[in-house]
Amino acid sequence: MNRSAPRSIDQYLRQLREELSGADSALIQDALYDAEEYLRAEVAAHPDKSESDVLELIASTYGAPDEVASAYRDTEVKVKAAMATPRKEPHTAAGRFFGVFLDPRAYTSLFFMFLALATGIIYFVLAVTGLSLSVGLSVLIIGVPFFLMFMAVCRVVSLAEGRLIEAMTGARMPRRPVYQGAARGFWARTGEMLKDRRTWTTIAYFLSMLPIGIIYFVLAVAGLSISLTLIALPITVVLSQAGWFGITATEIFSTAQPEWIFNTGFAIPILGLAGLLLLTSLMHLARGIGRLHAMYAKSMLVARAASDPAETEESAAALAAH
Amino acid sequence: MDDSNERKFQKELNGGLVGLVLLAVLAESTEDLYGYEIAKRLASANDGTSIFKEGTIYPVLRALSAGNLLTSRIVPSYSGPPRRYYRITEQGRSVLAEWKQIWAGTRDFVDRFTETEQSDIGHSS
Numbered sequence: 195m196n197r198s199a200p201r202s203i204d205q206y207l208r209q210l211r212e213e214l215s216g217a218d219s220a221l222i223q224d225a226l227y228d229a230e231e232y233l234r235a236e237v238a239a240h241p242d243k244s245e246s247d248v249l250e251l252i253a254s255t256y257g258a259p260d261e262v263a264s265a266y267r268d269t270e271v272k273v274k275a276a277m278a279t280p281r282k283e284p285h286t287a288a289g290r291f292f293g294v295f296l297d298p299r300a301y302t303s304l305f306f307m308f309l310a311l312a313t314g315i316i317y318f319v320l321a322v323t324g325l326s327l328s329v330g331l332s333v334l335i336i337g338v339p340f341f342l343m344f345m346a347v348c349r350v351v352s353l354a355e356g357r358l359i360e361a362m363t364g365a366r367m368p369r370r371p372v373y374q375g376a377a378r379g380f381w382a383r384t385g386e387m388l389k390d391r392r393t394w395t396t397i398a399y400f401l402s403m404l405p406i407g408i409i410y411f412v413l414a415v416a417g418l419s420i421s422l423t424l425i426a427l428p429i430t431v432v433l434s435q436a437g438w439f440g441i442t443a444t445e446i447f448s449t450a451q452p453e454w455i456f457n458t459g460f461a462i463p464i465l466g467l468a469g470l471l472l473l474t475s476l477m478h479l480a481r482g483i484g485r486l487h488a489m490y491a492k493s494m495l496v497a498r499a500a501s502d503p504a505e506t507e508e509s510a511a512a513l514a515a516h
Numbered sequence: 517m518d519d520s521n522e523r524k525f526q527k528e529l530n531g532g533l534v535g536l537v538l539l540a541v542l543a544e545s546t547e548d549l550y551g552y553e554i555a556k557r558l559a560s561a562n563d564g565t566s567i568f569k570e571g572t573i574y575p576v577l578r579a580l581s582a583g584n585l586l587t588s589r590i591v592p593s594y595s596g597p598p599r600r601y602y603r604i605t606e607q608g609r610s611v612l613a614e615w616k617q618i619w620a621g622t623r624d625f626v627d628r629f630t631e632t633e634q635s636d637i638g639h640s641s
Contacts, residue, residue, distance in 0.1 A: 224578070225574075225575070227597060228551060228571075228574035228575075229571065229574075230597055231550075231551060231552060231593075231597050231599060231600075232551060232552050232555065232570065232571070232574070234597070235552040235593075235599075236552070238594075255555075255559065255569075255570050256555075256569065256570045256571040257569030257570065257571035257572060261569050261571065261572070262569070262571035262572070265569070265571060265572035265575055266575045268575075269575035269576055269578075269579050270575070369578065370597075370600075
Protein backbone atom coordinates (compact mmCIF):
# COMPACT_ATOMS: atom_id res chain seq x y z
CA MET A 195 0.00 0.00 0.00
CA ASN A 196 2.69 2.47 1.01
CA ARG A 197 4.44 2.30 -2.28
CA SER A 198 5.89 5.30 -3.97
CA ALA A 199 3.34 7.11 -6.08
CA PRO A 200 3.57 6.15 -9.77
CA ARG A 201 5.57 8.63 -11.84
CA SER A 202 4.82 7.27 -15.31
CA ILE A 203 1.89 5.73 -17.11
CA ASP A 204 3.63 2.37 -17.25
CA GLN A 205 4.29 2.45 -13.51
CA TYR A 206 0.68 3.38 -12.81
CA LEU A 207 -0.62 0.55 -14.98
CA ARG A 208 1.75 -1.90 -13.33
CA GLN A 209 0.62 -0.87 -9.84
CA LEU A 210 -3.03 -1.12 -10.92
CA ARG A 211 -2.37 -4.59 -12.28
CA GLU A 212 -0.78 -5.60 -8.98
CA GLU A 213 -3.70 -4.20 -7.00
CA LEU A 214 -6.07 -6.24 -9.14
CA SER A 215 -4.05 -9.44 -8.88
CA GLY A 216 -6.33 -12.35 -8.15
CA ALA A 217 -9.27 -10.66 -9.87
CA ASP A 218 -10.68 -12.07 -13.08
CA SER A 219 -8.12 -11.69 -15.87
CA ALA A 220 -10.77 -10.25 -18.20
CA LEU A 221 -11.63 -7.58 -15.62
CA ILE A 222 -7.95 -6.68 -15.28
CA GLN A 223 -7.65 -6.22 -19.03
CA ASP A 224 -10.66 -3.89 -19.08
CA ALA A 225 -9.48 -1.86 -16.08
CA LEU A 226 -6.01 -1.38 -17.58
CA TYR A 227 -7.57 -0.32 -20.86
CA ASP A 228 -9.76 2.32 -19.20
CA ALA A 229 -6.88 3.65 -17.10
CA GLU A 230 -4.65 3.89 -20.15
CA GLU A 231 -7.30 5.81 -22.08
CA TYR A 232 -7.64 8.32 -19.24
CA LEU A 233 -3.95 8.69 -18.46
CA ARG A 234 -2.90 9.14 -22.09
CA ALA A 235 -5.69 11.68 -22.64
CA GLU A 236 -4.64 13.54 -19.47
CA VAL A 237 -1.01 13.66 -20.55
CA ALA A 238 -2.02 14.78 -24.04
CA ALA A 239 -4.23 17.51 -22.54
CA HIS A 240 -1.25 19.03 -20.69
CA PRO A 241 1.46 19.38 -23.33
CA ASP A 242 3.28 21.91 -21.14
CA LYS A 243 3.83 19.43 -18.31
CA SER A 244 5.98 16.33 -18.25
CA GLU A 245 4.45 12.88 -17.82
CA SER A 246 5.67 12.61 -14.23
CA ASP A 247 4.19 16.01 -13.31
CA VAL A 248 0.82 14.93 -14.66
CA LEU A 249 1.03 11.58 -12.87
CA GLU A 250 1.79 13.39 -9.60
CA LEU A 251 -1.75 14.79 -9.56
CA ILE A 252 -3.40 11.63 -10.83
CA ALA A 253 -4.17 10.22 -7.36
CA SER A 254 -6.42 13.19 -6.60
CA THR A 255 -8.25 13.13 -9.94
CA TYR A 256 -8.35 9.64 -11.42
CA GLY A 257 -7.63 7.96 -8.11
CA ALA A 258 -4.69 5.99 -6.76
CA PRO A 259 -4.28 2.46 -8.17
CA ASP A 260 -5.72 0.83 -5.03
CA GLU A 261 -8.83 3.07 -5.10
CA VAL A 262 -9.45 2.38 -8.78
CA ALA A 263 -8.89 -1.34 -8.26
CA SER A 264 -11.46 -1.51 -5.47
CA ALA A 265 -13.96 0.45 -7.62
CA TYR A 266 -13.65 -2.20 -10.34
CA ARG A 267 -14.00 -5.07 -7.91
CA ASP A 268 -17.08 -3.52 -6.23
CA THR A 269 -18.85 -2.65 -9.47
CA GLU A 270 -18.18 -6.08 -10.93
CA VAL A 271 -19.72 -7.78 -7.90
CA LYS A 272 -22.79 -5.52 -8.01
CA VAL A 273 -23.32 -5.97 -11.74
CA LYS A 274 -22.94 -9.72 -11.47
CA ALA A 275 -25.50 -9.83 -8.64
CA ALA A 276 -27.93 -7.61 -10.57
CA MET A 277 -27.59 -9.45 -13.88
CA ALA A 278 -27.80 -12.99 -12.51
CA THR A 279 -31.36 -14.29 -12.55
CA PRO A 280 -32.13 -15.88 -9.20
CA ARG A 281 -32.58 -19.58 -9.81
CA LYS A 282 -33.99 -22.04 -7.36
CA GLU A 283 -31.66 -24.99 -7.00
CA PRO A 284 -33.64 -28.24 -7.03
CA HIS A 285 -32.78 -30.36 -4.01
CA THR A 286 -33.56 -33.90 -5.08
CA ALA A 287 -31.02 -35.81 -7.15
CA ALA A 288 -33.57 -36.32 -9.94
CA GLY A 289 -34.44 -32.62 -9.82
CA ARG A 290 -30.80 -31.69 -10.20
CA PHE A 291 -30.33 -34.19 -13.00
CA PHE A 292 -33.34 -33.09 -15.08
CA GLY A 293 -33.04 -29.46 -13.96
CA VAL A 294 -30.42 -29.02 -16.69
CA PHE A 295 -33.30 -28.59 -19.17
CA LEU A 296 -34.24 -25.33 -17.44
CA ASP A 297 -30.70 -23.94 -17.67
CA PRO A 298 -30.31 -21.68 -20.73
CA ARG A 299 -26.51 -22.17 -20.52
CA ALA A 300 -26.94 -25.85 -21.41
CA TYR A 301 -28.75 -24.95 -24.65
CA THR A 302 -26.34 -22.19 -25.60
CA SER A 303 -23.38 -24.45 -24.84
CA LEU A 304 -24.88 -27.15 -27.05
CA PHE A 305 -25.30 -24.55 -29.78
CA PHE A 306 -21.67 -23.53 -29.26
CA MET A 307 -20.64 -27.16 -29.85
CA PHE A 308 -22.31 -27.04 -33.27
CA LEU A 309 -20.86 -23.65 -34.06
CA ALA A 310 -17.33 -24.70 -32.99
CA LEU A 311 -16.83 -26.67 -36.21
CA ALA A 312 -17.55 -23.62 -38.39
CA THR A 313 -15.51 -21.18 -36.28
CA GLY A 314 -12.79 -23.82 -35.87
CA ILE A 315 -12.37 -24.12 -39.64
CA ILE A 316 -12.23 -20.33 -40.03
CA TYR A 317 -9.66 -19.92 -37.21
CA PHE A 318 -7.54 -22.77 -38.52
CA VAL A 319 -7.48 -21.36 -42.04
CA LEU A 320 -6.71 -17.89 -40.70
CA ALA A 321 -3.84 -19.13 -38.53
CA VAL A 322 -2.30 -21.42 -41.16
CA THR A 323 -2.59 -18.87 -43.97
CA GLY A 324 -1.33 -16.00 -41.82
CA LEU A 325 1.57 -17.94 -40.35
CA SER A 326 2.79 -19.48 -43.60
CA LEU A 327 2.50 -16.22 -45.52
CA SER A 328 4.27 -14.33 -42.71
CA VAL A 329 7.15 -16.77 -42.74
CA GLY A 330 7.23 -16.95 -46.52
CA LEU A 331 7.13 -13.19 -46.99
CA SER A 332 9.61 -12.48 -44.20
CA VAL A 333 12.45 -12.48 -46.73
CA LEU A 334 10.71 -9.62 -48.55
CA ILE A 335 10.07 -6.15 -47.22
CA ILE A 336 6.29 -6.68 -47.09
CA GLY A 337 6.75 -9.56 -44.67
CA VAL A 338 6.82 -7.33 -41.59
CA PRO A 339 3.72 -5.24 -42.35
CA PHE A 340 1.96 -8.44 -43.33
CA PHE A 341 2.83 -10.04 -40.00
CA LEU A 342 1.58 -6.96 -38.11
CA MET A 343 -1.66 -7.02 -40.09
CA PHE A 344 -2.05 -10.72 -39.39
CA MET A 345 -1.54 -10.08 -35.66
CA ALA A 346 -4.10 -7.25 -35.69
CA VAL A 347 -6.66 -9.57 -37.30
CA CYS A 348 -5.82 -12.25 -34.71
CA ARG A 349 -6.47 -9.82 -31.85
CA VAL A 350 -9.83 -8.77 -33.26
CA VAL A 351 -10.87 -12.37 -33.91
CA SER A 352 -9.71 -13.39 -30.42
CA LEU A 353 -11.82 -10.60 -28.90
CA ALA A 354 -14.81 -11.73 -30.97
CA GLU A 355 -14.28 -15.35 -29.88
CA GLY A 356 -14.23 -14.10 -26.28
CA ARG A 357 -17.54 -12.27 -26.74
CA LEU A 358 -19.03 -15.40 -28.34
CA ILE A 359 -17.85 -17.58 -25.45
CA GLU A 360 -19.19 -15.13 -22.88
CA ALA A 361 -22.58 -15.10 -24.62
CA MET A 362 -22.69 -18.90 -24.85
CA THR A 363 -21.27 -19.96 -21.49
CA GLY A 364 -21.56 -16.89 -19.26
CA ALA A 365 -17.83 -16.85 -18.41
CA ARG A 366 -16.40 -13.34 -18.05
CA MET A 367 -14.23 -12.50 -21.08
CA PRO A 368 -12.53 -9.21 -22.01
CA ARG A 369 -14.69 -6.45 -23.42
CA ARG A 370 -11.74 -4.40 -24.63
CA PRO A 371 -8.81 -5.45 -26.79
CA VAL A 372 -5.30 -5.30 -25.40
CA TYR A 373 -3.83 -1.91 -26.24
CA GLN A 374 -0.42 -2.32 -27.82
CA GLY A 375 1.01 1.06 -26.88
CA ALA A 376 1.61 4.11 -28.99
CA ALA A 377 2.60 3.54 -32.61
CA ARG A 378 6.30 2.78 -32.92
CA GLY A 379 8.44 1.47 -35.70
CA PHE A 380 7.54 -1.71 -37.52
CA TRP A 381 10.59 -3.51 -36.19
CA ALA A 382 10.01 -2.60 -32.55
CA ARG A 383 6.41 -3.71 -32.69
CA THR A 384 7.21 -6.89 -34.59
CA GLY A 385 9.87 -7.80 -32.03
CA GLU A 386 7.46 -7.12 -29.20
CA MET A 387 4.78 -9.33 -30.69
CA LEU A 388 7.25 -12.13 -31.37
CA LYS A 389 8.30 -12.04 -27.70
CA ASP A 390 4.75 -11.82 -26.36
CA ARG A 391 3.65 -15.21 -25.09
CA ARG A 392 0.02 -14.36 -25.82
CA THR A 393 0.71 -14.07 -29.54
CA TRP A 394 1.69 -17.71 -29.65
CA THR A 395 -1.03 -19.00 -27.34
CA THR A 396 -3.62 -17.18 -29.47
CA ILE A 397 -2.33 -18.83 -32.64
CA ALA A 398 -2.17 -22.18 -30.85
CA TYR A 399 -5.77 -21.70 -29.75
CA PHE A 400 -6.86 -20.97 -33.34
CA LEU A 401 -5.07 -24.08 -34.61
CA SER A 402 -6.49 -26.25 -31.84
CA MET A 403 -10.04 -25.09 -32.56
CA LEU A 404 -10.29 -27.25 -35.69
CA PRO A 405 -9.82 -30.66 -33.97
CA ILE A 406 -11.71 -29.43 -30.91
CA GLY A 407 -14.53 -28.15 -33.11
CA ILE A 408 -14.75 -31.48 -34.91
CA ILE A 409 -14.99 -33.34 -31.60
CA TYR A 410 -17.66 -30.97 -30.25
CA PHE A 411 -19.66 -31.16 -33.47
CA VAL A 412 -19.53 -34.97 -33.63
CA LEU A 413 -20.51 -35.28 -29.95
CA ALA A 414 -23.42 -32.89 -30.42
CA VAL A 415 -24.70 -34.45 -33.66
CA ALA A 416 -24.26 -38.06 -32.55
CA GLY A 417 -25.67 -37.41 -29.08
CA LEU A 418 -28.71 -35.55 -30.34
CA SER A 419 -29.56 -37.96 -33.16
CA ILE A 420 -29.18 -41.12 -31.05
CA SER A 421 -31.12 -39.80 -28.06
CA LEU A 422 -33.89 -38.23 -30.14
CA THR A 423 -34.26 -41.44 -32.20
CA LEU A 424 -34.61 -43.49 -29.02
CA ILE A 425 -37.16 -41.05 -27.61
CA ALA A 426 -39.10 -41.22 -30.88
CA LEU A 427 -39.50 -45.02 -30.67
CA PRO A 428 -42.27 -45.27 -28.03
CA ILE A 429 -43.95 -42.17 -29.46
CA THR A 430 -44.11 -43.83 -32.88
CA VAL A 431 -45.64 -46.97 -31.39
CA VAL A 432 -48.32 -44.99 -29.53
CA LEU A 433 -49.16 -42.84 -32.54
CA SER A 434 -49.32 -45.78 -34.94
CA GLN A 435 -51.65 -47.62 -32.55
CA ALA A 436 -53.83 -44.51 -32.56
CA GLY A 437 -53.97 -44.93 -36.35
CA TRP A 438 -51.92 -41.88 -37.32
CA PHE A 439 -49.76 -43.58 -39.90
CA GLY A 440 -52.42 -45.91 -41.33
CA ILE A 441 -50.28 -48.98 -40.50
CA THR A 442 -49.62 -50.77 -37.23
CA ALA A 443 -46.45 -50.61 -35.21
CA THR A 444 -45.73 -54.24 -36.03
CA GLU A 445 -45.71 -53.39 -39.70
CA ILE A 446 -43.48 -50.32 -39.22
CA PHE A 447 -40.89 -52.31 -37.30
CA SER A 448 -41.30 -55.53 -39.34
CA THR A 449 -37.94 -55.02 -41.04
CA ALA A 450 -36.20 -53.41 -38.04
CA GLN A 451 -33.13 -55.12 -36.68
CA PRO A 452 -32.39 -56.72 -34.24
CA GLU A 453 -35.72 -58.50 -34.35
CA TRP A 454 -35.90 -59.50 -30.68
CA ILE A 455 -36.11 -55.88 -29.52
CA PHE A 456 -39.18 -55.15 -31.56
CA ASN A 457 -40.83 -58.47 -30.71
CA THR A 458 -40.74 -57.98 -26.95
CA GLY A 459 -43.28 -55.51 -25.65
CA PHE A 460 -41.24 -53.92 -22.85
CA ALA A 461 -38.05 -53.14 -24.82
CA ILE A 462 -39.50 -50.09 -26.58
CA PRO A 463 -40.44 -48.11 -23.45
CA ILE A 464 -37.04 -48.93 -21.94
CA LEU A 465 -35.30 -47.65 -25.07
CA GLY A 466 -37.37 -44.47 -24.93
CA LEU A 467 -36.35 -43.94 -21.32
CA ALA A 468 -32.72 -44.57 -22.22
CA GLY A 469 -33.03 -41.91 -24.91
CA LEU A 470 -34.34 -39.43 -22.36
CA LEU A 471 -31.45 -40.19 -20.00
CA LEU A 472 -28.98 -39.89 -22.87
CA LEU A 473 -30.44 -36.53 -23.90
CA THR A 474 -30.21 -35.25 -20.31
CA SER A 475 -26.62 -36.47 -20.04
CA LEU A 476 -25.85 -34.71 -23.32
CA MET A 477 -27.18 -31.45 -21.89
CA HIS A 478 -24.97 -31.92 -18.81
CA LEU A 479 -22.03 -32.72 -21.05
CA ALA A 480 -22.68 -29.60 -23.15
CA ARG A 481 -22.81 -27.41 -20.07
CA GLY A 482 -19.64 -28.95 -18.69
CA ILE A 483 -17.84 -28.59 -22.02
CA GLY A 484 -18.98 -24.97 -22.16
CA ARG A 485 -17.38 -24.26 -18.78
CA LEU A 486 -14.18 -26.15 -19.54
CA HIS A 487 -13.85 -24.51 -22.92
CA ALA A 488 -14.30 -21.05 -21.40
CA MET A 489 -11.44 -21.81 -18.98
CA TYR A 490 -9.29 -23.04 -21.85
CA ALA A 491 -10.07 -19.99 -23.99
CA LYS A 492 -9.33 -17.66 -21.10
CA SER A 493 -5.95 -19.23 -20.43
CA MET A 494 -5.00 -18.98 -24.11
CA LEU A 495 -6.55 -15.70 -25.26
CA VAL A 496 -6.42 -13.45 -22.20
CA ALA A 497 -3.10 -12.07 -21.01
CA ARG A 498 -2.02 -13.39 -17.64
CA ALA A 499 -0.99 -10.87 -15.00
CA ALA A 500 2.43 -9.54 -15.98
CA SER A 501 2.58 -11.58 -19.15
CA ASP A 502 4.71 -8.97 -20.82
CA PRO A 503 8.30 -10.24 -20.58
CA ALA A 504 9.76 -6.73 -20.39
CA GLU A 505 7.48 -5.95 -17.48
CA THR A 506 8.32 -9.10 -15.60
CA GLU A 507 11.98 -8.24 -15.82
CA GLU A 508 11.33 -4.73 -14.54
CA SER A 509 9.26 -5.84 -11.59
CA ALA A 510 11.85 -8.49 -10.78
CA ALA A 511 14.46 -5.76 -10.77
CA ALA A 512 12.24 -3.63 -8.55
CA LEU A 513 11.81 -6.57 -6.15
CA ALA A 514 15.55 -7.14 -6.03
CA ALA A 515 16.09 -3.47 -5.21
CA HIS A 516 13.91 -3.73 -2.11
CA MET B 517 -7.90 10.17 10.87
CA ASP B 518 -10.72 12.69 10.38
CA ASP B 519 -9.76 12.99 6.77
CA SER B 520 -10.04 9.25 6.17
CA ASN B 521 -13.43 9.18 7.92
CA GLU B 522 -14.64 11.94 5.66
CA ARG B 523 -13.38 10.12 2.63
CA LYS B 524 -15.04 6.91 3.69
CA PHE B 525 -18.37 8.68 4.20
CA GLN B 526 -18.08 10.38 0.82
CA LYS B 527 -17.29 7.04 -0.80
CA GLU B 528 -20.34 5.40 0.75
CA LEU B 529 -22.54 8.27 -0.37
CA ASN B 530 -21.21 8.03 -3.91
CA GLY B 531 -22.16 4.36 -4.29
CA GLY B 532 -25.39 4.87 -6.21
CA LEU B 533 -24.90 8.51 -7.11
CA VAL B 534 -22.22 7.97 -9.74
CA GLY B 535 -24.70 6.14 -11.97
CA LEU B 536 -27.32 8.87 -11.55
CA VAL B 537 -24.85 11.67 -12.33
CA LEU B 538 -23.45 9.84 -15.37
CA LEU B 539 -26.93 9.26 -16.80
CA ALA B 540 -27.80 12.91 -16.18
CA VAL B 541 -24.62 14.16 -17.86
CA LEU B 542 -25.21 11.98 -20.91
CA ALA B 543 -28.91 12.88 -21.07
CA GLU B 544 -28.05 16.59 -21.18
CA SER B 545 -25.22 16.25 -23.67
CA THR B 546 -26.13 16.76 -27.32
CA GLU B 547 -23.19 14.65 -28.49
CA ASP B 548 -21.68 11.32 -27.53
CA LEU B 549 -19.05 11.50 -24.79
CA TYR B 550 -16.11 9.31 -23.87
CA GLY B 551 -14.89 8.51 -20.38
CA TYR B 552 -12.19 11.15 -20.09
CA GLU B 553 -14.50 13.88 -21.40
CA ILE B 554 -17.22 12.95 -18.91
CA ALA B 555 -14.68 12.96 -16.07
CA LYS B 556 -13.53 16.44 -17.06
CA ARG B 557 -17.11 17.73 -17.26
CA LEU B 558 -17.75 16.47 -13.74
CA ALA B 559 -14.56 18.08 -12.49
CA SER B 560 -15.20 21.45 -14.19
CA ALA B 561 -18.69 21.57 -12.68
CA ASN B 562 -17.09 21.49 -9.23
CA ASP B 563 -14.16 23.92 -9.51
CA GLY B 564 -11.83 21.44 -11.10
CA THR B 565 -12.09 18.68 -8.51
CA SER B 566 -14.73 16.02 -8.96
CA ILE B 567 -16.23 14.58 -5.78
CA PHE B 568 -15.84 11.21 -7.48
CA LYS B 569 -12.47 9.78 -8.19
CA GLU B 570 -12.55 9.85 -11.96
CA GLY B 571 -11.28 6.28 -12.14
CA THR B 572 -14.50 5.08 -10.52
CA ILE B 573 -16.74 6.25 -13.37
CA TYR B 574 -15.37 3.84 -15.96
CA PRO B 575 -16.61 0.62 -14.35
CA VAL B 576 -19.98 2.30 -13.75
CA LEU B 577 -20.18 3.38 -17.42
CA ARG B 578 -19.54 -0.20 -18.40
CA ALA B 579 -22.17 -1.47 -15.96
CA LEU B 580 -24.78 1.01 -17.27
CA SER B 581 -23.89 -0.04 -20.79
CA ALA B 582 -24.32 -3.73 -19.88
CA GLY B 583 -27.76 -2.87 -18.49
CA ASN B 584 -28.76 -1.30 -21.84
CA LEU B 585 -29.05 2.16 -20.29
CA LEU B 586 -26.23 3.37 -22.54
CA THR B 587 -25.03 2.45 -26.00
CA SER B 588 -21.46 2.91 -27.10
CA ARG B 589 -19.25 2.99 -30.16
CA ILE B 590 -15.47 2.94 -30.56
CA VAL B 591 -13.51 5.68 -32.26
CA PRO B 592 -9.74 5.55 -32.82
CA SER B 593 -7.67 8.17 -31.03
CA TYR B 594 -4.25 9.69 -31.62
CA SER B 595 -3.33 10.10 -27.95
CA GLY B 596 -3.95 6.55 -26.73
CA PRO B 597 -6.12 3.47 -27.14
CA PRO B 598 -9.38 3.84 -29.13
CA ARG B 599 -12.03 5.73 -27.19
CA ARG B 600 -15.43 4.39 -26.32
CA TYR B 601 -18.12 7.03 -26.84
CA TYR B 602 -21.33 6.64 -24.85
CA ARG B 603 -24.87 7.77 -25.57
CA ILE B 604 -27.96 7.36 -23.39
CA THR B 605 -30.75 5.05 -24.60
CA GLU B 606 -34.52 5.52 -24.30
CA GLN B 607 -34.47 2.95 -21.49
CA GLY B 608 -31.71 4.99 -19.86
CA ARG B 609 -33.84 8.13 -20.02
CA SER B 610 -36.82 6.49 -18.34
CA VAL B 611 -34.55 5.00 -15.65
CA LEU B 612 -33.00 8.43 -15.16
CA ALA B 613 -36.46 9.97 -14.63
CA GLU B 614 -37.20 7.37 -11.94
CA TRP B 615 -33.83 7.83 -10.27
CA LYS B 616 -34.23 11.61 -10.27
CA GLN B 617 -37.49 11.25 -8.35
CA ILE B 618 -35.90 8.86 -5.85
CA TRP B 619 -32.96 11.24 -5.43
CA ALA B 620 -35.24 14.26 -4.92
CA GLY B 621 -37.22 12.35 -2.32
CA THR B 622 -34.06 11.22 -0.54
CA ARG B 623 -32.53 14.69 -0.61
CA ASP B 624 -35.70 16.30 0.81
CA PHE B 625 -35.91 13.65 3.51
CA VAL B 626 -32.29 14.14 4.56
CA ASP B 627 -32.60 17.92 4.35
CA ARG B 628 -35.57 17.85 6.69
CA PHE B 629 -33.30 16.56 9.47
CA THR B 630 -29.98 18.17 8.71
CA GLU B 631 -31.49 21.62 8.12
CA THR B 632 -33.73 21.52 11.23
CA GLU B 633 -30.63 20.87 13.25
CA GLN B 634 -28.94 23.94 11.80
CA SER B 635 -31.94 26.23 12.37
CA ASP B 636 -32.21 24.94 15.96
CA ILE B 637 -28.64 25.93 16.57
CA GLY B 638 -29.49 29.28 15.04
CA HIS B 639 -32.39 29.73 17.50
CA SER B 640 -30.43 28.74 20.59
CA SER B 641 -27.56 31.08 19.96
